[in-house]
Amino acid sequence: MSNKIWKSVFVVCAAGCLASCSDQMDYNEYNIFDKDYITQNFGNVGGFMTDIYNTVEYDFGNYSSGAMQASATDESEYSLLGNGIEHFYNGAWSPTNAKASVWSNMYKGISTCNHVIYELQGLSFDELKLNNDYAAQLHRYENYKYESRFMRAYFYFCLVRQYGDVPLVTKQITAEEVNSIERTSADEIFKFIIDECTEIQSLIIEDYSNLGEFSTGTEETGRADRLAVLALKARAALYWASPLFNPSSDKERYYMAALYTKELLDAAEKRGKGLTANYADLWDAGSFNTPGIMKEILYGRRYYKNSSGDNLVESNNYPVGIEGGVGGNCPTQNLVDAYDMINGKSISEDGSGYDEKNPYQDRDPRLEATVAVNGAQWPTYSGAAKIETFQGGINGEPLTGATPTGYYLKKLCNGAISLASNSKFKESRHTWLTFRLGEFYLNYAEAVFKYLGGADITSMEFPMSARAAASKTRQRAGMPDFEQGMDANTFWTKLCNERFVELAFEGHRFWDVRRWKEADQYFKNIVEMKLIKEADGSITYVRKNVSRQWDDKMYLFPIPQSERSKNPNLTQNPGWE
Structure with a gap:
């Protein structure tokens, strides 16, 4: 050379x-x-x-x-129309837009x-x-x-x-x-x-x-x-x-x-x-x-960016209606629904105690850590108002860039940062967690479950069951362990849901659903929540289904046409020819 x-x-x-x-x-x-x-x-x-x-x-x-890859999944929706993240689900994705x-x-x-x-x-x-x-x-x-x-x-x-x-x-x-x-x-x-x-x-x-x-x-x-x-x-x-x-x-x-x-x-x-x-x-x-x-x-x-840090996450995701806020990656109702009740039951299970008129009460604490809901103190710096995501609220539609889903993102953000022009605390350090133990307890649960064939089965080589491993992240959050005796289909659904909740906005959902080949189940529809404030001050919650495009060729990306033009030996992935 x-x-x-x-x-x-x-x-x-x-x-x-x-x-x-x-x-x-x-x-x-x-x-x-x-x-x-x-x-x-x-x-x-x-x-x-x-x-x-x-x-x-x-x-x-x-x-x-400004858009995270999460907004190409059922985790979130980007609030500003026309962003390139939409190409993943609106038909504009192609080898020339690869x-x-x-x-x-x-x-x-x-x-x-x-x-x-x-x-x-x-x-x-x-x-x-x-x-x-x-x-x-x-x-x-x-x-x-x-x-x-x-x-x-x-x-x-x-x-x-x-x-x-x-x-x-x-x-x-x-x-x-x-x-x-x-x-x-x-x-x-x-x-x-x-x-x-x-x-x-x-x-x-x-x-x-x-x-x-x-x-x-x-x-x-x-x-x-x-x-x-x-x-x-x-x-x-x-x-x-x-x-x-x-x-x-x-x-x-x-x-x-x-x-x-x-x-x-x-x-x-x-x-x-x-x-x-x-x-x-x-x-x-x-x-x-x-x-x-x-x-x-x-x-x-x-x-x-410098010794003080940066505010990329906050400037991309703070609510519209506060200085510096653009809306950004707004959690979907799909994600919010995934958080169990504090008693360990999903919101659709009998005996869960879920109240549609008070939907955020007694939920998995990770919901509060991840999603800013109507009435939350977000951001948390002194003087910030509680957010209003209902129609006509100070952070709600029809403001340009306001959340279309009824929620804003808290996870990854430092709520003490103020983006106001006169703020003295505008930046802090951020770390993207490439590998953390929480993921690998769930990875172990998946691998052992698929290998041994049951949630509670153990062996000399794998003395920790899939159920026990999948319960680790729940225990940390103060949630009950998964129940013993679940059949295989029930446990798989619960495990996938636990990954959805625990690893939200950490770059996993986009790839998990693809490697499972379950995009037809998760990526063809998202749900927005429209909040309407009634004359008596109460909130009415109205779900809105939004369809997205999916084709099985999207399990893999297209090989960029620019690369194939330089190298004729690069074959194209199926469906993208």
Whole structure:
């Protein structure tokens, strides 16, 4: 390979949304330099790692000009008409409008990873040799190749879940080779991810908070460690076992998913990890350095524009009617209905106590943590009024951008932020939770249930039942465990619902429904709630059904036509020809 670094691949581009991925990793802008320059000092090489970490996905409303991917599902509806998120369900999605950012970003990340793995090894950094922390810095550098291999596997996971078969590039290749490479089967991609994680899990740094003599003095909580590797392997195995990628219903894949997830849970427990006490704390500004919150986070993508933080989530989702609010990603009635009553029964079950005239009373506490309902104090900063989402209310229709569903988003937002022009607290740090333990208890429940065939069945290898694992996140919220003795269909419905509730707006729903191949059940209809304030002050709640388009070809994304024009060997996904 030429010593000249390709600008399109290796330059760390200046962008509006820049994230520092650890307490030590700072953003730098690099020009085009030759290999000798890049490798002559530790900081230059470290810049490539920053670029890799900055490629990790997050979705604080950046998916489509403020819209989260959640608004392409039954989780939410974007309040401003004409946003590109509508293309997922209005027929405008196509190979020429392929939503191709993941394709380009992930392959850019893969190229940078391959460069670190093959071109930036065996260095000694003479300029550091007289420093007291030389051994620690060299230890950090030696870990780069394992971080890069983990990130490369992560980028391939993002690609395979979206496209299925994709080109597998595990070395540096020429531009000519790039434009002639064929797609590799999804099976082989998943095997690659799992094998890579298995190989590096004992090689990558186990715990950055316990480096001993190799400590640099600052806990690098934003870097991928052994638990992150185990998490990726376990999640990839579950996706590979799911109907979208497992048409023959091979139960051995569910066995492997259960085994790898148990391996992760056991390793996390050994490290002292566990569920944080308060669900809402997971999105606190201090989540990255608060031990009681960090205990659940296995890996998170930091997002902030400067040392104070940012207000991207709040500016994208605060209610219309307050200064700076645009409405944004508004939770649907579908999601609100998913929250059980505090007694553990769904709102439609006999004996639940659900009152249609007082619909938010005695509900799962995660509803209040996630959704801002009419009359709630939201935002929470001093002087903010209680929101009015009824027709004609200060935050309701017919105001432009007002919630069409009757709700606003609280989860992920910091309600103490005021977007007012005279505010002194306009920004705070945010962390996108790529992997957290709550997800993996539910992943384990799914894999064990599918493998063993029942909610309460255990084995010597899997002593925790699917029901027990699925109850973990409910226990944290103060909700009753799932009842014993449920039949398979009932438990599956309950488990899917628990994922809907627990993982709302964390980027899972879009992919869960696809990998289950259950979009006909969930994505063809959303429900809005129209609130009408009567003369006596009471509220009447009126449901409105809204149809959305779905075609089974949408289980996978179209291969971008721009890529196929450059490379005729890229075949198109079924239905998108």
